Structure formats: structure tokens, C-alpha cells
Amino acid sequence: MNARSIGIEDDEARNARHLQRPEADVAAKRKMVALTELATQLKWHGEKLTPDEWKILFMDALTREMRVVPSIDGLGVVSLGRSSSNLSKSEFSDLIELIHQFGANHGVVFGDQSVAEDA
Template identity: 45%
Template sequence: MRSLEQNRMMWANLEDIAQQVVWYGVKLTKDEWKDVLTAALKKQKVVPGIEGGFVVIGARTSKMTVPEMTELIELSTAFGTQQGVKFRAFVDD
């Protein structure tokens, strides 16, 4: 299973993305960004919602292996970098 350090890094990245990226005019929470990025990593599944619309289903990070979490962290870092995110994890103290 994923490591605690990976879990901390994932949430730090997601927090930075949530604070700094407006996606198609919408500010997403870190939990919503987790859904977006895990869906991209695991090739999203889209299902009809109960009351209309659609629901995008991402993977559960608690079930991810160390290599899968590494992929997710790399994806979030690459995506955030493309969007101009300044990650706290990479800032010199």
C-alpha cells in the first residue's frame, strides 16, 4: 500500500492545485482535484447520475500501491506545473 509520506505529498500537491488553479471558471476543492486526477490516471469512468447529469468515478487512493501513488504524485506535479502552480514542497525554506 501507499506510504504515509506519499499520502502527505499527494494532499500537499492537491491543496496547492486547489488554491492556485481555476479550472474552466471553477475553483475545485482538493477532494475534487483528487477525483479529477485519479480519474485521469485510471482512465475515467463516467456514469449517469441519479438525478441527471453525470458522475466521474476516479480510483480510491487508499487502495493504491506505492508505484500507483508515485504515478499520481507525478501526474499532479506535472499538471500543476503546466498550470503555473508553485508547490510548497519544492520551495526552499
């Protein structure tokens, strides 16, 4: 039994679907550049976070749909919520704006202005 057979979309299928939207590539680059800048310049409550971990924080701030449940083995917890690839164009724009506003308020210097200007 694989993930696809039980209705779980794998990364390859999700990425292919996401990239069918013409604006998706530029918007995704803009989001990842911003999240990478945050990850390299800020700590969150004393912890260095990866760009993906920052994305989880911002998805929660944007939609308040994140939940935490016990892991299958009972040794930890797992965050559940929407994927950013399922956001509408408007929601995705709001997510990018939220990331940039938060970064600006915390002294993050966003270096790749060419990506930001293309979006």
C-alpha cells in the same frame, strides 16, 4: 442496516487499512499538499475546485476508470471509480508525478518541499 453490513467500507476502516503501509503517511501528505496547492492557485474551466475534486480529475487521468451515473434521487450525477487508497505503490507514485507535472505546466508553485523530499 449500515454501510459495513452491506459491504461498504467506511472512512475509518479505509484509513486504518491505508495507514498500515509504512510509506502511506508521507505519500498521502505529499499528495494532499500538491492537491491543496492546485486548489488554492488554479481554476478548472473557471471553477475553483477542492483538493478532493482535483483528486477525482487526476484519478480519471491516471486510470480512465471513472464513470458518471445518475444519482439515486435522479437530480444529479455521481462519479464512480477507484479510490486512491487502493492504488499500488507504483500507481500512487505515478499519481503524485502527474499532479506535479500538471501543476508545473500551469504555473503552480509547490511550497512544501520538505514533504516532497521525504517521499
